[in-house]
Amino acid sequence: MExxxxxILKLDIPKSxxxxxxxxxxxxxxxxxxxxxxxxEILNKQFEQDEFIPIPGAQTLVNTQIVQNKNYxxxxxxxxLENITFYSDNTFTINSDQRRIFVPNNSD
Numbered sequence: 001m002e003x004x005x006x007x008i009l010k011l012d013i014p015k016s017x018x019x020x021x022x023x024x025x026x027x028x029x030x031x032x033x034x035x036x037x038x039x040x041e042i043l044n045k046q047f048e049q050d051e052f053i054p055i056p057g058a059q060t061l062v063n064t065q066i067v068q069n070k071n072y073x074x075x076x077x078x079x080x081l082e083n084i085t086f087y088s089d090n091t092f093t094i095n096s097d098q099r100r101i102f103v104p105n106n107s108d
Contacts, residue, residue: 013057020058023049027066 022043029036083095 013060017059018056019052019054020062021049022047022051022053024059024062025053028062028069 026040026043029040079094084092085095086092
């Protein structure tokens with residue numbers, strides 16, 4: 001699988017980006033994911049939604065990650081290590097109870 005390095009330069013961060021509000025961070029958590037919902041519940045108890053975290057560039061980072069997340073589909077598969085088959089051409093399959101998934105090698 002091919003990966004692409006992405007980065008945010010200091011020049012890309014507006015001077016007005018001096019932090020982020022907790023509720024904006026929640027936009028990174030996928031609402032249909034059970035674990036994300038549990039994290040949200042815990043954070044809701046520990047932090048106020050309108051609490052501000054003063055980290056310069058945080059809002060830009062979160063917004064960039066939200067855009068990146070739209071390029072991917074997240075799937076959780078339940079499988080054990082024994083159900084993963086590796087091949088000599090750097091491909092592998094995940095043989096879960098739900099389905100067999102072939103993961104091609106896109107690095108060519």
